[in-house]
Each structure stands twice: as C-alpha cells, then as structure tokens.
Amino acid sequence: MDNYSGKIEYRIEAPFFIIKLSDPGRLNSLAGNDYLYLAQLLEKADEDDCVYFTVLQSSGRFFSSGADYLSIGKAQETNKSEPELNKWLSNFVSRNVYVTDMFTRHRKILICCLNGPAIGLSAALCALCDIVYSMNENVYLLFPFASLGLVTEGATSVTLPLKLGNNATYQALMFNEPIKYDKLKGSVITKNYGLNDTEKFNTAVMDELRQKTNHLYLPSILGIKKLLMINIRDQLERANAVEVNDALKCWVKGEPQKRFKELSLKQRKHKL
Numbered sequence: 434m435d436n437y438s439g440k441i442e443y444r445i446e447a448p449f450f451i452i453k454l455s456d457p458g459r460l461n462s463l464a465g466n467d468y469l470y471l472a473q474l475l476e477k478a479d480e481d482d483c484v485y486f487t488v489l490q491s492s493g494r495f496f497s498s499g500a501d502y503l504s505i506g507k508a509q510e511t512n513k514s515e516p517e518l519n520k521w522l523s524n525f526v527s528r529n530v531y532v533t534d535m536f537t538r539h540r541k542i543l544i545c546c547l548n549g550p551a552i553g554l555s556a557a558l559c560a561l562c563d564i565v566y567s568m569n570e571n572v573y574l575l576f577p578f579a580s581l582g583l584v585t586e587g588a589t590s591v592t593l594p595l596k597l598g599n600n601a602t603y604q605a606l607m608f609n610e611p612i613k614y615d616k617l618k619g620s621v622i623t624k625n626y627g628l629n630d631t632e633k634f635n636t637a638v639m640d641e642l643r644q645k646t647n648h649l650y651l652p653s654i655l656g657i658k659k660l661l662m663i664n665i666r667d668q669l670e671r672a673n674a675v676e677v678n679d680a681l682k683c684w685v686k687g688e689p690q691k692r693f694k695e696l697s698l699k700q701r702k703h704k705l
C-alpha cells in the first residue's frame with residue numbers, strides 16, 4: 434500500500450480501525466492517489482478479523498474539501514498526447530469506482546466523525562457511512578457537481594434520496610446548496626457532540642464508542658449490517674457504475690477541468 438502524500442494516517446485499536454485525514458492546512462482535500470490509499474485502508478480493515486468498526490476521523494476545521502484541484506490540474510497536464518478518454522478512464526473512472534465500491538461493500542460498521550464540512554467525493558463517502566456524528570452545528574455537506582460540470586458520484590444518486598428524501602436532494606444538487614446541520618440531523622447525523630475542538634471531539638467519540646461496545650457480542654453487529662445492506666447494496670453498486678460512465682463524458686468534454694482550474698486560481702468560489 435502506498436501512502437503517497439502522507440495525508441492519511443491509520444491505527445488499529447481493536448475492535449476499531451481508525452483512519453484519520455491529517456492535512457488540515459489544505460482542508461483535507463484528497464488527490465486521486467489519496468482516495469486510492471483510503472480505499473486500500475478500508476480493504477485492510479475489512480480483512481482484519483479483530484476489526485468490527487472502521488472509524489473515519491479528520492483534523493482542523495474541515496472534514497474534507499473533496500478532490501484536490503491541484504492534482505486534477507496535474508492529471509490534465511501529464512501525458513498531453515494521451516487521448517482524453519484514456520486519461521480520464523484511469524484518473525477518474527477507475528479510482529472513483531474503486532473507492533466507492535470499497536465503501537459500499539465494507540462489512541465493518543463505518544463511523545464518520547464529522548468535525549466540519551465535507552465536500553464532493555468526500556461528502557459522498559460520508560453519506561455512505563453507517564453512522565455519522567457531528568462535532569457541532571457548523572457542519573455541512575456540499576455536492577458541487579452542478580457547479581463543476583459533473584454529475585452525481587460516490588453513489589449519491591442513491592444515498593441522498595434515501596437519507597434526505599427526494600425533494601431535499603433535488604434542492605441541494607440542482608442549486609449547489611450546502612446541506613446544513615438542520616437537514617442532516619436525524620437523517621444523516623445521529624448525535625451532535627457540541628464541541629469546538631477537533632481533537633477533543635475525536636477523543637470523545639472514541640471514549641463513548643469503547644463504552645457502548647464493550648458489552649456487545651461483536652459478530653452479531655456484522656451479521657446485522659449484512660442484513661441491513663441486502664436491499665440497497667445492488668442499488669449502490671449499479672449507481673456507482675452508471676455515475677462514473679456518465680461523468681466520464683463530462684471529463685472527456687473538458688468542462689470539469691476548466692472549473693477545477695478556476696477554483697485553484699480562486700476565480701470560482703462556492704456560495705455557502
């Protein structure tokens with residue numbers, strides 16, 4: 434496994450596999466290879482028989498600001514002679530399919546510690562988690578696909594209607610509106626810790642999880658997750674495949690690349 438950028442750390446404290454995004458200065462944005470590494474860590478957690486919970490933590494003021502726009506610029510510039518279709522099949526399709534698939538197929542209980550906003554693919558991965566805790570009411574999820582010339586990804590065409598409802602999903606996706614705490618509460622977020630320090634929040638969640646789980650017969654929880662997922666796993670897998678193939682057309686046309694470049698030059702800013 435290659436932790437290319439060092440932006441992601443992990444540790445095992447059985448029965449927990451804890452993954453932490455640790456690049457607060459760039460708001461925990463992730464390059465294609467970082468998403469790959471995240472997916473590989475999920476696979477490692479899945480295969481480890483001592484692990485029953487995979488916990489995602491972050492650092493600083495954002496959970497993750499999504500795909501690293503600099504890495505998209507680099508992917509665009511590398512191998513200029515390569516046909517666009519080939520370039521985006523390897524840089525976008527294969528990675529997105531793989532990371533989303535690792536989340537949808539994950540057998541352990543996925544817990545997201547949402548210390549702050551999550552954007553784009555990272556927000557989609559939060560929406561794929563089984564349990565989401567928030568640090569406070571300042572969290573939001575933003576899916577700026579319509580603003581970036583993209584379409585839904587990370588199986589959001591299934592997770593958002595399922596969790597938020599159809600019309601709230603349309604409102605957020607069509608107008609690139611952040612989904613704020615008041616809408617996430619009860620639908621995505623099940624507990625708000627009311628804290629203002631990410632490290633204290635991460636510690637508080639782990640302390641509570643240790644207490645809540647020490648009396649459980651852990652194999653049962655995996656059996657329960659398996660049954661809860663039966664009805665939606667096929668939908669998630671189908672959505673993942675259709676989403677990336679639709680998005681591929683966008684990348685081949687070149688609109689997302691232009692818009693990511695504007696973001697990196699600070700000529701484009703999401704309305705929050």
Ligand SMILES: CCCCCCC/C=C/C(=O)SCCNC(=O)CCNC(=O)[C@H](O)C(C)(C)COP(=O)(O)OP(=O)(O)OC[C@H]1O[C@@H](n2cnc3c(N)ncnc32)[C@H](O)[C@@H]1OP(=O)(O)O
Nearest residue numbers: 458459460462465498499500501502503524552553554703
């Ligand atoms: C290669 C294939 C990849 C596969 C995935 C492709 C599909 C895409 C999926 C997505 O995730 S779409 C979503 C992409 N992300 C965004 O649109 C968010 C971009 N960021 C912002 O809009 C703003 O940063 C913010 C989140 C609204 C926060 O604004 P604020 O004014 O509070 O902070 P900034 O000064 O803008 O940021 C601080 C620091 O962090 C850097 N940074 C923030 N986000 C990113 C990012 N996504 N990529 C790279 N760097 C990011 C930002 O440049 C600042 O750094 P400095 O300029 O101070 O060095």
